[in-house]
Amino acid sequence: xxxxxxxxxxxxxxxxxxxxxxxxxxxxxxxxxxxHPAVQEVLVQRRKKRDNDTWVAYVVRNPHDQxxxxxxxxxxxxxxxxxxxQVLFDHTYKRSADSENSAFDTxxxxxxxxxxxxxxxxxxEAVDDPIEHILALQPERVLEIGCGTGLLLFRxxxxxxxxxxxxxxxxxxxxxxxxxxxxDPPLSNVKLFHRSADDFADMAPNSIDIIVMNSVxxxxxxxxxxxxxxxxxxxxxxxxGAIFVGDVRSLPLLEAFxxxxxxxxASASMETETLRQRIQxxxxxxxxxxxxxxxxxxxxxxxxxxxxxxxxxxxxxxxxELTKFRYQVLLHIGxxxxxxxxxxxxxxxxxxxxxxxVLRRLLQEAEPELLYVTNVPxxxxxxxxxxxxxxxxxxxxxxxxxxxxxxxxxxxxxxDPCDLWALSDELPYRxxxxxxxxxxxxxxxxxxxxxxxxxxxxxxxxxNSHFKINRAESSPDTEDDLGSxxxxxxxxxxxxxxxxxxxxxxxxxxxxxxxxMIPSAFVMVDVLPQRDL
Amino acid sequence: xxxxxxxxxxxxxxxxxNVHMEVPTHETDLIETGILDxxxxxxxxxxxxxxxxxxxxxxxxxxxxxxxxxxxxxxxEQRTGNSHNGFSPNGNSQNGYFxxxxxx
Numbered sequence: 001x002x003x004x005x006x007x008x009x010x011x012x013x014x015x016x017x018x019x020x021x022x023x024x025x026x027x028x029x030x031x032x033x034x035x036h037p038a039v040q041e042v043l044v045q046r047r048k049k050r051d052n053d054t055w056v057a058y059v060v061r062n063p064h065d066q067x068x069x070x071x072x073x074x075x076x077x078x079x080x081x082x083x084x085x086q087v088l089f090d091h092t093y094k095r096s097a098d099s100e101n102s103a104f105d106t107x108x109x110x111x112x113x114x115x116x117x118x119x120x121x122x123x124x125e126a127v128d129d130p131i132e133h134i135l136a137l138q139p140e141r142v143l144e145i146g147c148g149t150g151l152l153l154f155r156x157x158x159x160x161x162x163x164x165x166x167x168x169x170x171x172x173x174x175x176x177x178x179x180x181x182x183x184d185p186p187l188s189n190v191k192l193f194h195r196s197a198d199d200f201a202d203m204a205p206n207s208i209d210i211i212v213m214n215s216v217x218x219x220x221x222x223x224x225x226x227x228x229x230x231x232x233x234x235x236x237x238x239x240x241g242a243i244f245v246g247d248v249r250s251l252p253l254l255e256a257f258x259x260x261x262x263x264x265x266a267s268a269s270m271e272t273e274t275l276r277q278r279i280q281x282x283x284x285x286x287x288x289x290x291x292x293x294x295x296x297x298x299x300x301x302x303x304x305x306x307x308x309x310x311x312x313x314x315x316x317x318x319x320x321e322l323t324k325f326r327y328q329v330l331l332h333i334g335x336x337x338x339x340x341x342x343x344x345x346x347x348x349x350x351x352x353x354x355x356x357x358v359l360r361r362l363l364q365e366a367e368p369e370l371l372y373v374t375n376v377p378x379x380x381x382x383x384x385x386x387x388x389x390x391x392x393x394x395x396x397x398x399x400x401x402x403x404x405x406x407x408x409x410x411x412x413x414x415x416d417p418c419d420l421w422a423l424s425d426e427l428p429y430r431x432x433x434x435x436x437x438x439x440x441x442x443x444x445x446x447x448x449x450x451x452x453x454x455x456x457x458x459x460x461x462x463x464n465s466h467f468k469i470n471r472a473e474s475s476p477d478t479e480d481d482l483g484s485x486x487x488x489x490x491x492x493x494x495x496x497x498x499x500x501x502x503x504x505x506x507x508x509x510x511x512x513x514x515x516x517m518i519p520s521a522f523v524m525v526d527v528l529p530q531r532d533l
Numbered sequence: 534x535x536x537x538x539x540x541x542x543x544x545x546x547x548x549x550x551n552v553h554m555e556v557p558t559h560e561t562d563l564i565e566t567g568i569l570d571x572x573x574x575x576x577x578x579x580x581x582x583x584x585x586x587x588x589x590x591x592x593x594x595x596x597x598x599x600x601x602x603x604x605x606x607x608x609x610e611q612r613t614g615n616s617h618n619g620f621s622p623n624g625n626s627q628n629g630y631f632x633x634x635x636x637x
Contacts, residue, residue, distance in 0.1 A: 054546075056549065084572065084575050084576060084579065085572070087575055087591055088571060088572055088575045090592070091575075091591055091592060091594075091596070092571070094592065110571070112570070115564055115565075115570075115571075261567065262567060264567075265566055265567035278554070281552065281553045281554065284553070285551070285552060285553065287572055287573070287576075288572075495551070495576070499550070499551075499580075502550060520546050521546045521549045521550045522550060523549060523550055523553050525553065
């Protein structure tokens with residue numbers, strides 16, 4: 001008998017059995033699954049698949065279950081995750097290597113909305129900003145972890161004595177090496193290494209001015225991996241140097257990001273409730289590392305080499321996923337934080353109901369030496385904030401089409417950071433926007449420092465404590481206190497943990513139930529779906 | 534043809550487990566609709582190896598032609614040679630999708 005025929009008979013057999021056993025099955029399967037220590041809640045639903053009905057088990061994990069969580073497993077999961085990314089990057093770069101020869105290869109920079117490459121115009125803007133930050137520090141020796149196609153390398157390397165680039169993708173390094181050999185004048189100060197981000201072998205202590213990780217840490221397998229990398233990195237950086245972490249995906253803005261992408265993909269006829277569920281699912285299964293900016297402030301408490309932390313939005317006129325949902329971090333190593341001696345005028349944008357013209361007049365007429373404005377609403381996120389309000393309202397529009405209509409007619413709220421930075425062109429003020437304390441609304445803090453009175457002040461690094469910000473910053477007490485760091489980030493290993501648990505539960509049910517009652521799918525969720533009646 | 538359908542159902546089940554979403558149809562473009570992103574696709578390809586016991590060399594896959602359940606099923610069928618023994622679960626597969634899996 002052919003295998004397909006046997007299979008078909010098995011299926012037919014099972015349908016009869018399911019019919020015979022009727023309604024009791026789902027509850028019976030649930031009661032078996034509840035016996036597993038990793039299961040907190042469970043719901044089993046019948047899943048209609050043509051003539052072959054099966055079961056789906058929705059499982060809420062028991063957060064306190066520690067079974068199967070040993071360090072070797074974590075290492076294995078880390079390695080698996082890093083390998084997957086390497087495979088994906090190799091694949092992506094292989095396709096671009098054959099076609100692209102320029103020093104501006106944006107392969108792997110795909111839009112989450114269209115899956116097409118982000119436009120070259122937007123990409124130029126996206127790399128100009130980190131390059132400016134890095135060159136402003138006039139580094140001699142640069143190490144770039146995850147140099148990719150060399151978007152930063154080709155611009156920074158000509159300005160410094162040595163530039164080391166590392167990447168996990170051998171494919172991209174090979175094509176980058178070929179490009180380097182073709183350029184004239186040659187960049188003989190560049191050295192490339194194939195290695196993972198946590199490998200600092202042969203890199204001497206206090207030997208590097210700047211370590212750059214631009215658009216890299218989101219592919220790290222966990223926040224603990226990042227802590228380890230930064231810990232090793234700070235030892236290599238000279239006093240007075242810095243670590244630049246660019247394109248960090250914001251944890252507070254993760255929901256706004258997924259809402260925005262899912263809205264883009266949704267059809268007008270989709271029910272708003274379905275959209276809401278999809279957003280929730282995307283957050284739960286986020287496979288990249290999204291980080292709360294407070295993490296970097298906590299890291300400063302943990303690593304005394306870090307003297308000062310700057311958390312900044314990206315510059316750029318374009319409103320895209322890079323400028324809206326990502327931030328960049330400068331960890332200054334060694335040296336002293338200098339607090340400006342001048343007086344600070346503090347305002348809350350929302351409380352004072354400020355506007356851009358009012359702010360301009362204030363600077364012109366009151367001429368404060370140092371103005372610090374908190375809670376400035378962020379125009380880049382105007383749509384997302386309104387989307388979130390609509391989705392959480394008591395009576396949201398019924399369909400995505402109606403939701404979109406509401407959004408289209410809503411007026412833009414907030415101030416574009418570019419309009420604030422531009423103030424420094426017309427007024428004697430240095431303007432800085434800080435994003436260290438942003439929440440789900442993505443509001444930022446503004447610092448305007450008068451430059452004419454004392455030019456020395458314009459280069460002063462103003463510490464966060466200078467503004468006496470009463471926000472708690474704490475870091476885990478011990479290095480092994482991994483659970484505490486976890487609160488600052490998404491968990492990219494969750495999908496792997498879920499999959500392992502799914503396999504365990506399948507085996508568990510196999511040992512306790514007849515074949516036709518073994519769920520075909522085990523879906524890990526944060527909240528159980530409604531039971532179908 | 535029957536085997537194709539069963540294989541497609543199994544791929545759809547894997548996607549359900551991974552992304553918590555039922556694929557609307559087996560022809561749905563999973564990338565276009567935002568059900569899968571490129572990392573999700575790589576993850577799924579690794580799972581094909583585990584589930585169907587066939588090596589799937591990722592560098593040979595053109596992601597442009599690997600965007601629906603039917604396209605994926607066709608690729609796996611080609612990998613397994615013909616549809617006779619097809620994608621029968623390999624010995625160490627832990628899946629229990631199809632009862633005793635004893636189709637040899």
